[in-house]
Amino acid sequence: MTYDEVMEKLQSLGTEKGRKINERNGVSQAQFGAKMGDLRGIAKEIGSDPELVVTLWNSGNFDAQMVATLLMKPKALDLADVEELVAGIESVPLADWFVSYVVKQHSQKEALREPWMRSAHEITARLGWSLTAERICKTPDGLSLSGLLDRLDQEMPAAPTVVQWTMNYCLAEIGINFPEFRARALEMGERIGAFRDYPTPKGCTSPFAPIWIAEMVSRQG
Numbered sequence: 001m002t003y004d005e006v007m008e009k010l011q012s013l014g015t016e017k018g019r020k021i022n023e024r025n026g027v028s029q030a031q032f033g034a035k036m037g038d039l040r041g042i043a044k045e046i047g048s049d050p051e052l053v054v055t056l057w058n059s060g061n062f063d064a065q066m067v068a069t070l071l072m073k074p075k076a077l078d079l080a081d082v083e084e085l086v087a088g089i090e091s092v093p094l095a096d097w098f099v100s101y102v103v104k105q106h107s108q109k110e111a112l113r114e115p116w117m118r119s120a121h122e123i124t125a126r127l128g129w130s131l132t133a134e135r136i137c138k139t140p141d142g143l144s145l146s147g148l149l150d151r152l153d154q155e156m157p158a159a160p161t162v163v164q165w166t167m168n169y170c171l172a173e174i175g176i177n178f179p180e181f182r183a184r185a186l187e188m189g190e191r192i193g194a195f196r197d198y199p200t201p202k203g204c205t206s207p208f209a210p211i212w213i214a215e216m217v218s219r220q221g
């Protein structure tokens with residue numbers, strides 16, 4: 001597919017409902033409002049086309065950048081490339097796809113994690129804490145969980161909501177997976193109060209850490 005063909009297809013799949021949903025999720029850049037499933041379908045249809053990926057990303061269009069993210073090859077990117085791409089991300093949905101499909105698949109992601117956690121750029125900091133949440137769950141050896149809790153206690157209350165969201169993931173995952181830190185995580189979640197009143201659809205678990213931790217622990221039997 002050519003760039004023009006991809007953009008025409010994205011435009012044809014866009015809806016006003018999709019655009020409004022994206023706007024509510026913080027997308028302010030040019031967009032068509034195609035469904036996530038449709039974006040995946042287009043990426044599958046394109047397959048491998050590195051030049052097209054660059055053109056789609058450089059378009060600045062949200063839908064096109066989401067498709068480009070699915071097509072990127074982490075092994076072909078060095079750390080400077082990754083950092084440059086992250087610096088240009090304007091929306092949380094794109095950032096979250098990028099960290100899932102590109103950054104978390106990169107062999108050198110650990111070199112980015114701590115510097116990103118300290119970044120003044122909100123999207124970059126969000127992704128740094130997202131990488132930390134992944135380490136807590138998958139490879140916690142070598143992490144100072146008590147040190148992370150100290151830092152969360154100090155920084156999370158005043159953090160921007162964009163960053164606070166993935167910090168909250170770290171707090172909850174510590175409480176869920178490490179019984180020795182559960183009481184502290186519960187106390188911090190209650191005291192900090194992040195996402196206490198977050199609107200939660202029926203059948204979903206609240207992101208408020210004390211509720212989230214209790215629910216996940218109950219499922220452990």
